[in-house]
Amino acid sequence: xxxxxxxxxxxxxxxxxxxxxxxxxxxxxxxxxxxxxxxxxxxxxxxxxxxxxxxxxxxxxxxxxxxxxxxxxxxxxxxxxxxxxxxxxxxxxxxxxxxxxxxxxxxxxxxxxxxxxxxxxxxxxxxxxxxxxxxxxxxxxxxxxxxxxxxxxxxxxxxxxxxxxxxxxxxxxxxxxxxxxxxxxxxxxxxxxxxxxxxxxxxxxxxxxxxxxxx
Amino acid sequence: xxxxxxxxxxxxxxxxxxxxxxxxxxxxxxxxxxxxxxxxxxxxxxxxxxxxxxxxxxxxxxxxxxxxxxxxxxxxxxxxxxxxxxxxxxxxxxxxxxxxxxxxxxxxxxxxxxxxxxxxxxxxxxxxxxxxxxxxxxxxxxxxxxxxxxxxxxxxxxxxxxxxxxxxxxxxxxxxxxxxxxxxxxxxxxxxxxxxxxxxxxxxxxxxxxxxxxx
DNA sequence: GTCTATAGAGTGATAGAC
DNA sequence: GTCTATCACTCTATAGAC
Numbered sequence: 399x400x401x402x403x404x405x406x407x408x409x410x411x412x413x414x415x416x417x418x419x420x421x422x423x424x425x426x427x428x429x430x431x432x433x434x435x436x437x438x439x440x441x442x443x444x445x446x447x448x449x450x451x452x453x454x455x456x457x458x459x460x461x462x463x464x465x466x467x468x469x470x471x472x473x474x475x476x477x478x479x480x481x482x483x484x485x486x487x488x489x490x491x492x493x494x495x496x497x498x499x500x501x502x503x504x505x506x507x508x509x510x511x512x513x514x515x516x517x518x519x520x521x522x523x524x525x526x527x528x529x530x531x532x533x534x535x536x537x538x539x540x541x542x543x544x545x546x547x548x549x550x551x552x553x554x555x556x557x558x559x560x561x562x563x564x565x566x567x568x569x570x571x572x573x574x575x576x577x578x579x580x581x582x583x584x585x586x587x588x589x590x591x592x593x594x595x596x597x598x599x600x601x602x603x604x605x606x607x608x609x610x611x612x613x
Numbered sequence: 614x615x616x617x618x619x620x621x622x623x624x625x626x627x628x629x630x631x632x633x634x635x636x637x638x639x640x641x642x643x644x645x646x647x648x649x650x651x652x653x654x655x656x657x658x659x660x661x662x663x664x665x666x667x668x669x670x671x672x673x674x675x676x677x678x679x680x681x682x683x684x685x686x687x688x689x690x691x692x693x694x695x696x697x698x699x700x701x702x703x704x705x706x707x708x709x710x711x712x713x714x715x716x717x718x719x720x721x722x723x724x725x726x727x728x729x730x731x732x733x734x735x736x737x738x739x740x741x742x743x744x745x746x747x748x749x750x751x752x753x754x755x756x757x758x759x760x761x762x763x764x765x766x767x768x769x770x771x772x773x774x775x776x777x778x779x780x781x782x783x784x785x786x787x788x789x790x791x792x793x794x795x796x797x798x799x800x801x802x803x804x805x806x807x808x809x810x811x812x813x814x815x816x817x818x819x820x821x822x823x824x825x826x827x828x
Numbered sequence: 829g830t831c832t833a834t835a836g837a838g839t840g841a842t843a844g845a846c
Numbered sequence: 847g848t849c850t851a852t853c854a855c856t857c858t859a860t861a862g863a864c
Contacts, residue, residue, distance in 0.1 A: 404829080420715060422637060425857065439830045441859065497715045500635060500781055517782065545795075552775065552796045556767060559774045564766075566715055567732065580760075581767045587803040619847080641840065654848045656841065831864075839856080846849075 405443050407433045409457070412450050416494040421451065422501055448506055455509050458492055462516060469523050473530055475602055482582055485557055486575045493562040517554065524550040528589070536594035537586070546589075553585045580606050620658050622648045624672070627665050631709040636666065637716055663721055670717075670724050673707055677731060684738050688745055690817055697797055700772055701790045708777040732769065739765040743804070751809035752801070761804075768800045795821050 402410070411432040415424045426447060430440045444450045465484045470477055489496060503510045528546040531537045540546050560581065564573045583602060590598060617625070626647040630639045641662060645655045659665045680699045685692055704711060718725045743761040746752045755761050775796065779788045798817060805813060 420719060422716070423719065426859085427857080435829095436831050437858090438832075438860085438862095442829065446859070500712045501637070501716075503781070504635060504638065514782065548792050548796060549799070551779075552771060552799070555771060555775050555778055559778070560767065560770050563770055563774070566718070567729070577763050581763060584764065584767070584800060584803050588799050640838095650847095651849050652840090653842085653844095653850075657847065661841070829864105831862100833861085833863105835858105835860075837856105837858085840854090842853075843851085844849100845851105846847105 404433075404435065404439070408435075408440060408443055408450065409453055413454055413492065413494075416454075416498070417492070418494075420501075421494060421498045451502070451506055452509065455512070458495060459512060459516060461488055461491075466516075466519060466523060473527055474534075475531075475536070475597060478527060479579060479583075479602055479605060482557070482579045483575060486561065486578050489558070489561040493565050496558055496562040497566065521547075521550045521554050524553050531594065535591060536597055537589045538591050549585055549589070553582055556582055556585065576606050619648075619650065619654070623650075623655060623658055623665065624668055628669055628707065628709075631669075631713070632707070635716075636709060636713045663723075666717070666721055667724065670727070673710060674727060674731060676703055676706075681731075681734060681738060684741075688742055689749075690746075690751070690812060693742060694794060694798075694817055694820060697772070697794045698790055701776065701793050704773070704776040708780050711773055711777040712781065736762075736765045736769050739768050746809065750806060751812055752804045753806050764800055764804070768797055771797060771800070791821050 408429060412424070412429050415429060415432060426440055427437050429450075430437045444453070465481060465488060468477075468481055468484070495502070499513070503513065525546055528537055528540070528550070532539060560578060561573070564570065583598070583606070587595075587598070623644060626644050627639070630644060630647060641655055642652050644665075645652045659668070680696060680703060683692075683696055683699070710717070714728070718728065740761055743752055743755070743765070747754060775793060776788070779785065798813070798821070802810075802813070
């Protein structure tokens with residue numbers, strides 16, 4: 399473990415520096431210096447900066463796709479809660495990616511389409527949960543056409559930006575997965591039926607109890 | 614109106630270009646070219662790029678502060694709904710600012726403290742509305758300490774990032790103020806008392822009816 | 829695979845004439 | 847107030863030795 403190959407060292411250092419300084423502000427020399435190699439050597443392993451970013455991007459989407467793939471035949475409330483837990487860790491691992499999204503899209507268009515596709519999948523998966531839970535009688539019928547699309551969109555915004563923005567504001571201390579999940583669940587709450595509220599209170603609410611601070 | 618002074622022309626062109634390309638990607642020469650002046654002339658009016666950004670920032674905060682200042686002695690539900698309408702226009706006017714937030718903070722620290730202050734004011738004003746409406750019997754008592762701070766925070770994230778992110782995703786067509794406001798109101802909904810729900814349905818819901826698309 | 833050294837392409841900012 | 851010309855600097859990418 400202590401002796402990773404140079405290629406992997408470069409990727410690890412890049413992610414670390416990107417998270418700290420933002421992608422646009424990290425110089426190739428800085429990455430090289432960070433792991434004690436020369437700029438020339440770095441260029442030997444990655445043709446250019448874009449190649450580094452694409453490699454990171456691939457890793458990142460592999461992880462993201464894995465989270466999405468846990469969507470099951472029976473996507474109940476607990477299932478979604480589990481997914482949220484995983485997303486929380488994921489976003490904490492790559493905050494730069496969500497803060498630099500627009501810059502990435504502008505400078506590396508190849509990455510853009512991949513991302514747009516993933517966002518669509520994510521939102522549509524969230525959207526499908528409404529249909530599923532409507533059939534189970536846990537959420538009400540869509541009040542007007544497009545409402546649940548809107549809610550799914552809001553959930554995506556919160557999942558995607560709540561963590562990085564709190565990091566930027568220096569609130570990492572007061573940020574925990576419980577708060578994150580409760581916030582997301584609040585998006586669904588207005589659309590629960592009585593049965594939905596009952597199931598939520600029984601299955602999910604207990605999971606959102608703050609762990610005692612003495613730990 | 615057609616003959617603004619050069620200083621104002623520079624600011625207008627800068628905002629336009631920043632919105633299109635992102636602040637970091639707009640060259641001083643590009644701004645100069647946009648309004649048909651030389652780079653030297655631009656430098657005469659603004660010492661450097663930071664001076665341009667600070668001037669825009671000042672305008673921007675003047676507008677933002679004006680919206681916040683409409684918080685009244687009697688901040689009822691309609692009052693908040695009005696504020697949301699104003700915020701929606703404001704954010705549409707300066708989307709670059711919310712997308713480039715992190716870059717601005719990194720490169721122009723003077724701007725950072727102003728922004729942090731404004732965010733705090735905004736969130737704390739949202740937070741105060743919960744106390745006020747608790748006293749009026751429209752929202753329930755805070756279930757646990759910190760919950761309403763969390764909701765106020767989520768509302769801020771949504772107000773701040775929903776519009777710019779939908780612009781980035783190319784969804785400006787399907788984006789309207791009604792959808793925006795309904796999404797924000799959904800944050801409050803889980804905490805309404807029965808009386809709160811009644812007042813919401815009576816006063817706010819009618820405002821959220823989509824205008825007929827034939828217009 | 830790794831190094832040193834530097835070419836090449838901008839970009840922000842300035843000098844000085846008009 | 848406005849212009850042209852250019853300096854000083856930064857950063858990416860490459861050349862070529864080991």
